[in-house]
Each structure stands twice: as structure tokens, then as C-alpha cells.
Amino acid sequence: MKKIGIDLGTTNTVVTINDNDQIKIIPIDNDHLVPSVFYYNEKRKIKLVGKRAKNRGLMDPDNYIKSTKRSIDSPEKKFTASNKTFSSEDIAVEILSKVKEAIYQYLGHEEKIEAVITVPNNFTTNAVENTKNAGIRAGFSKVETLKEPIASVLAYGEKIRPDNHAIYFVCDFGGGTFDIAVIKYDGSEYEVIATGGNEKLGGDDFTNAMIDYLNDQIMEKEALDYSLESIEDNALLKMVYDSDVTYQRTKAKIAQKAETAKLALSYETSVNVAIGELCVKDNQSVIFECDISSVDFNQYPKVKRLWRDYQEAIEEVIEKLKREDIGTSDIDHVIFVGGSMNLPEAKRIVQELIPANILEDNLDTIVAIGASSKMTTTKQIIPRVNFNLGLKVEGDKISVIIPEQSKYPIEASKMYTTIYDNQKEISFEVYEGNAIDNVYDRKNHWLGKLILNGIEQTNAGEARVKVTFSLNQEGILKITAVDLSNNHQVNTELNWQELKY
Ligand SMILES: Nc1ncnc2c1ncn2[C@@H]1O[C@H](COP(=O)(O)OP(=O)(O)OP(=O)(O)O)[C@@H](O)[C@H]1O
Ligand SMILES: [Mg+2]
Structure with a gap:
């Protein structure tokens, strides 16, 4: 019997194993994380999860399913690929089956596996249950769940071993959700004392905002009249392109470039986005490129709104703490978790509001590391209901x-x-x-x-x-x-x- 930890993320999934008291990341397709995406082409009998699914999906979006995690509490919400419908739980089963294969490969043989799967703090009870169900359907012999913020505290808790009292403020800013949890440690027990966040705010929203930003720039460059805005969604953009096929292909290309540009703005103050050929018009290539600075991007109204929501979520939790007589100066550690915490603005806003020590190791993998720590910790975890x-x-x-x-x-x-x-x-x-x-x-x-x-x-x-x-x-x-x-x-x-x- 082997025990493993899984961070089943909206965007990426990470798997860890406790190997002789050392928590190791199990590689999947030679990477430390596997994109939580699914590609299904019935006609060509292709079914893929992860990087290869993502590559195909960009070119063939009708057979591509991604970002399904937020819907796992609603079996009636369906996603379609090759005219076949899947629930979010079905997609989780596909991802977890891929994970199980990677574990067998890592171990060199098949055996019974128990899994701890992490779930966002604000998941409904139904969502937690459906996640467990997906694990069982994927073939794990036993599945436990663990709240993601508790997992990240456990990962540090086991490492920095505070002897006595500590208060952790966890900001987990991933692909689909922003989860905040304040966790108190009293030397033997971890207790979630306040929670919050925004379940509809994540890095995907910033990528989408970048796509909109680029589309705005394209429309501006092609001198399209905004007074036509009442035209049905996308109609304006379609006017730029020579055919629906080009539109679909170019849309995929823009999405890819938008993600790359967003990531680059975490490290550079300005980036050049070269989309290349948008389409051919009057036998001429229509080429597009532009420069985007992080200041421009953060000032873009849609992005400003996202940062406002982000800041409000943090302030709401600070208010909740006040009601329990805990001020921001009582917080010992702020833990940054999740890929979107790479965004400098995300860090800046938290640091401006909370003057505490920052822990920011392994933004991508800390939750999965904590999932494996759960199996060895002797400490009690006391959760609270969010609803x-x-x-x-x-x-x-x-x-x-x-x-x-x-x-x-x-x-x-x-x-x-x-x-x-x-x-x-x-x-x-x-x-x-x-x-x-x-x-x-x-x-x-x-x-x-x-x-x-x-x-x-x-x-x-x-x-x-x-x-x-x-x-x-x-x-x-x-x-x-x-x-x-x-x-x-x-x-x-x-x-x-x-x-x-
Ligand atoms: N360097 C970076 N700069 C900005 N964003 C980044 C960077 N690296 C990753 N991201 C973003 O982080 C997000 C993925 O983060 P992560 O892998 O933590 O999410 P997840 O755990 O799958 O999602 P969730 O926790 O919401 O379920 C994506 O939106 C990705 O674009
Ligand atoms: Mg996550």
C-alpha cells in the first residue's frame, strides 16, 4: 500500500509521495505538474490529459475541455468534446487516472494506492464528496480530502516546526480561485480561525483580461468602430478576419500569446507581443504586434476590477479577524501559494495590508507537498464549516x-x-x-x-x-x-x- 498526495488544481495537478521520510514530486510527462485539461477526439480515437491535450486543444478547441474544477459540485453542468458530454467529476476521473498511471510508472509496478486529495477551502460539501468520488472512480483504494490552505501550512509547519503559538495567513491564488485562510497553531493543533477569498477569481481571469486587451488593441489598429459594440459578442472581431476558420485559429493563437505575455509581466516591466499573421486580406497578410507594460495592463479597466476584487477579499478576512480580536500585527507568517502569486501586484497588495514574515517557497507545489505531510503529521487539524x-x-x-x-x-x-x-x-x-x-x-x-x-x-x-x-x-x-x-x-x-x- 502506497500513500500519495494530490493537488488537483483548476489549471495544474501536482502529485507527491513520501519516500523514506522525504516528500518527492512524482513527475508526469517529465514535468513537476500536469495541466488539468482533457482532449477527446472520438473520430480519431484520441483521448489525452495534460500537456499533449493542451497542445492539441489549442488547435482544436471543440474537442478540448479545461478549467472544470469550479463546477464539480454541479453534476448537471456539462462540458462537451466530440459531441460527448462530461461532468466536472468525469474530467477529474480522467486526470486522476493519468496521475495513477504516472505513480505506477514511478514505482515500477502496480499496487494499492491511498490518496489525500486537496480541495479549496470554500468548496461546498457536495464538491468535496464528488472529488472523493472521482478518486475512487479513478481506482484509488482510499481517498481522503484536505483543505488546500491547511495543506500549505502543514508543508511549512513540518519544516519550520514552530514550538508554540503562530498565526498563518494563507493566500492561495491559483488558476481558478483565490482562497484565503487564517490558521492558528497552538503547539499541537492547527485550527482554521477565519476563511474567505473569491471562488470566481484566479489567474485564468487575468489571462482572459489579457486576451481582451489584445483584442482591443487589434480592433483599434484595424480601426474598427466601437459604436458597433451592440453587435453580438465576437462579431466585431470576426469582421477583422477573413473567415470563421481563421478566426478560430487566430483566437487560439491570441490565447496562447496572452498567457505567455501575462507570465512575462511577472518578471519584466514591459513585453512585446507578436501575434504574427491574423489573417489574409486582399492578398495581404494582416500582421499584429504590440508592446504592453505592466503599468498599462494593471490600469486596464478589467484588470483594475480584478485587483479591486482581490484586495476586497483580503480586507474582508482582515475584518473577520478584527471581530475575533486579532489584528494584522498578530499575524506571524503570510504564506503565498499558487502560480498567480507570482504576479508582483498580488504580492504588493498583501504586503501593504499585512506586515508579517512572508513564506513563498514552491508556489506551484507546496499544496501537494502538504498533502503528503498530512500522512505523517501527528498534529490535530480542526476545520470549520464555511456555510x-x-x-x-x-x-x-x-x-x-x-x-x-x-x-x-x-x-x-x-x-x-x-x-x-x-x-x-x-x-x-x-x-x-x-x-x-x-x-x-x-x-x-x-x-x-x-x-x-x-x-x-x-x-x-x-x-x-x-x-x-x-x-x-x-x-x-x-x-x-x-x-x-x-x-x-x-x-x-x-x-x-x-x-x-
Ligand atoms: N510566473 C507567473 N506569473 C503569473 N501567473 C502565473 C505564473 N506562473 C503561473 N501562473 C498562473 O498561475 C495559474 C495556475 O496556478 P496554480 O497551478 O497554482 O493553479 P491551480 O492550483 O491549478 O488552481 P486553483 O488553485 O485555482 O485550483 C495560472 O493561471 C497561471 O497562468
Ligand atoms: Mg491550487
Whole structure:
């Protein structure tokens, strides 16, 4: 039995193994990280994950799937390649299967493998469960999950071994998400004391902003009239190109150059972007190139907005800490994690807000290193829930059973009753979310339904039904409903698997 750690990222996946007390990175396709992307061409019978999938995908975007991680809590959200649909979980299975093959190659043989897969701190319970499921479907014999920020603290915690109290402020700025977690270490236990971030903000957004920036420049150079902006999306751009095929090909080329330019701006104050031929018009090549400075890019309105969101996410967490009587000067270490933390502006904003020691080793791989550290640490990890967990009640509100920020494992119960005479059944709608006054707020997530049948028939409001939520160490929720009226007991127990829609 071998144990491995996996950082299953939106953009890149990293795998580690604890080899004779040394945590090593398992190479995949000769690299320390594998792009979390999938290419599927049914006609030509090609199925690829990683670098080779990315190369093909750039030229053949219709058969290419990427950045699916954010949707793993929604099986109904589908991605298409070769007219076949895949859920985010299906894509995770493909990536993890590739990872498993790389492990076998590294070991030189096949054997049972247990995996710790890291998940973003603000993943919903459903997302955590679907991630575990993907691991099992990919053939791992046991899968545990670990919150990404805790993984990065563990990676340092084990290395710098603080003897006593320390507060870590973790900023994980990856491809798809920005996760913040504040973790307190008291000499024996790690506890998440505040969390935040923005699950819709990541390096991909900066690449997309760079694509828009380049497209703006192209339109400007080709003297296209912005007053035509009401034309359907992309129509303006298509006017630049001679055909839809050129448009698709050039779009892929621009996307590639945009990513390269974004990366270069982490190290240079200005870069030259040479796209080359956009298309052929009147037998003439239309060539495009331009210079971009990091100042111009950071001042571009879309990018400015992204930095504003980034800063707000940090300030929100600082506010939360204040409410617990923790000031920024109480923070001992800021841990930078994730590829997008290479962006100088990302570092500058944090450093301006928090005057603490900066730890910034292995931005790309620290989470996977922490996943393997989890298996050897003797320290306790005390997580907290990010969302209220409860039931929909009258007035479309959420009746909270487990409040946000509760430490878990936890078990909590509340009493409910019938609303009309002789009511035989109650249907409980289970939700997680923080907008408790409006269950249908888009920030809330519907988790499932629990129907309790055979309730003792009485007058409205007389039945006594006890609903218990129990959340285990890994964030898996079990729900029990019991009718306590007139000593007649009916109970229904649903575990998470059955709750899935
Ligand atoms: N030198 C760099 N400068 C700017 N951005 C970079 C640099 N290196 C990597 N990135 C960006 O980092 C992102 C990938 O980061 P990382 O591998 O940490 O993400 P991930 O873990 O896959 O995503 P997530 O944590 O959101 O699930 C990409 O958007 C990439 O463009
Ligand atoms: Mg990450």
C-alpha cells in the first residue's frame, strides 16, 4: 500500500509521495505538474490529459475541455468534446487516472494506492464528496480530502516546526480561485480561525483580461468602430478576419500569446507581443504586434476590477479577524501559494495590508507537498464549516442547524413540526449557504431532499420531529429525521450519497 498526495488544481495537478521520510514530486510527462485539461477526439480515437491535450486543444478547441474544477459540485453542468458530454467529476476521473498511471510508472509496478486529495477551502460539501468520488472512480483504494490552505501550512509547519503559538495567513491564488485562510497553531493543533477569498477569481481571469486587451488593441489598429459594440459578442472581431476558420485559429493563437505575455509581466516591466499573421486580406497578410507594460495592463479597466476584487477579499478576512480580536500585527507568517502569486501586484497588495514574515517557497507545489505531510503529521487539524447548513422553512428562509464557522466533527439537532392537520409526511429541503433570509439566493446551494413518511396524525403543530445533522471530520454530512410525537417513532436516515441529485 502506497500513500500519495494530490493537488488537483483548476489549471495544474501536482502529485507527491513520501519516500523514506522525504516528500518527492512524482513527475508526469517529465514535468513537476500536469495541466488539468482533457482532449477527446472520438473520430480519431484520441483521448489525452495534460500537456499533449493542451497542445492539441489549442488547435482544436471543440474537442478540448479545461478549467472544470469550479463546477464539480454541479453534476448537471456539462462540458462537451466530440459531441460527448462530461461532468466536472468525469474530467477529474480522467486526470486522476493519468496521475495513477504516472505513480505506477514511478514505482515500477502496480499496487494499492491511498490518496489525500486537496480541495479549496470554500468548496461546498457536495464538491468535496464528488472529488472523493472521482478518486475512487479513478481506482484509488482510499481517498481522503484536505483543505488546500491547511495543506500549505502543514508543508511549512513540518519544516519550520514552530514550538508554540503562530498565526498563518494563507493566500492561495491559483488558476481558478483565490482562497484565503487564517490558521492558528497552538503547539499541537492547527485550527482554521477565519476563511474567505473569491471562488470566481484566479489567474485564468487575468489571462482572459489579457486576451481582451489584445483584442482591443487589434480592433483599434484595424480601426474598427466601437459604436458597433451592440453587435453580438465576437462579431466585431470576426469582421477583422477573413473567415470563421481563421478566426478560430487566430483566437487560439491570441490565447496562447496572452498567457505567455501575462507570465512575462511577472518578471519584466514591459513585453512585446507578436501575434504574427491574423489573417489574409486582399492578398495581404494582416500582421499584429504590440508592446504592453505592466503599468498599462494593471490600469486596464478589467484588470483594475480584478485587483479591486482581490484586495476586497483580503480586507474582508482582515475584518473577520478584527471581530475575533486579532489584528494584522498578530499575524506571524503570510504564506503565498499558487502560480498567480507570482504576479508582483498580488504580492504588493498583501504586503501593504499585512506586515508579517512572508513564506513563498514552491508556489506551484507546496499544496501537494502538504498533502503528503498530512500522512505523517501527528498534529490535530480542526476545520470549520464555511456555510450554514440547514433546512428550508416557511417564508423561504433557511433554518440553520449547523452555523457557519462551527468546528467539526459536529452533531446538531432542531425540532420541527407539521403545518396542517393530519399531515402524514414532511419534506425537508436541505441547503447550505449564508443568505439565510432567502433560500433561493444564488449564493445558497440546494443539497437535496429528505422525506419523512408515516408521521403520527395529529393537529397542525403538534407533531415533534427532530432533525439531526452530523458532519464528520472530512465534511461529509449525514441527516436523520425522527418523529417523536406520541412515542410513535419513524425515522429516515439519508447519507450524502443518497442526497445527491
Ligand atoms: N510566473 C507567473 N506569473 C503569473 N501567473 C502565473 C505564473 N506562473 C503561473 N501562473 C498562473 O498561475 C495559474 C495556475 O496556478 P496554480 O497551478 O497554482 O493553479 P491551480 O492550483 O491549478 O488552481 P486553483 O488553485 O485555482 O485550483 C495560472 O493561471 C497561471 O497562468
Ligand atoms: Mg491550487
